[in-house]
Amino acid sequence: MTAALSEVAHLVRRFFGFLAATPPSPSEQRFVHDHLAPAEARVFWEQRPEDQRHAIDVARRVAAAADDDDELIRAALLHDVGKAAAPIGALRRSVATVLDVVGLPLPRAMATYRDHGRLGAERLERVGADGIVVAFASHHPGPPPAGYDQDRWAILLSADRT
Numbered sequence: 834m835t836a837a838l839s840e841v842a843h844l845v846r847r848f849f850g851f852l853a854a855t856p857p858s859p860s861e862q863r864f865v866h867d868h869l870a871p872a873e874a875r876v877f878w879e880q881r882p883e884d885q886r887h888a889i890d891v892a893r894r895v896a897a898a899a900d901d902d903d904e905l906i907r908a909a910l911l912h913d914v915g916k917a918a919a920p921i922g923a924l925r926r927s928v929a930t931v932l933d934v935v936g937l938p939l940p941r942a943m944a945t946y947r948d949h950g951r952l953g954a955e956r957l958e959r960v961g962a963d964g965i966v967v968a969f970a971s972h973h974p975g976p977p978p979a980g981y982d983q984d985r986w987a988i989l990l991s992a993d994r995t
């Protein structure tokens with residue numbers, strides 16, 4: 834598959850995944866609280882349920898791939914918290930992604946969605962998160978900043994992309 838087709842397939846998967854998302858079950862809620870500090874958990878629950886679902890799915894894949902590495906699980910659970918600042922649904926998210934790819938200006942809510950990485954990292958820093966938790970929120974889906982382990986970063990990227 835070409836890179837462009839792969840991107841379109843990913844966009845379509847993400848769109849329908851958002852529409853089909855179910856809220857966290859009681860055992861998944863415990864999983865979140867077992868891994869996050871109370872202030873981090875409050876930020877997690879500020880996300881809309883569809884984003885909570887995505888974060889838990891990513892964290893489960895990370896747990897399986899990284900032998901329950903606690904820091905990576907926290908990074909997975911919290912990587913998209915910046916999306917809570919952009920109250921837009923599946924359709925406008927997809928439009929924002931396409932407009933951004935083709936370089937067109939984005940309305941404010943869509944620009945906030947595009948900037949969710951930086952916004953989430955700032956929010957996480959304010960509640961005391963650090964290390965790869967903040968770095969992955971800020972820099973995904975790009976490469977790791979200097980000083981971060983490529984293999985651990987790749988586990989997070991792969992789990993987010995699946």
Ligand SMILES: [Fe+2]
Pocket residue numbers: 912913949950973
């Ligand atoms: Fe993201």
Ligand SMILES: [Fe+2]
Pocket residue numbers: 887912913993
């Ligand atoms: Fe994500």
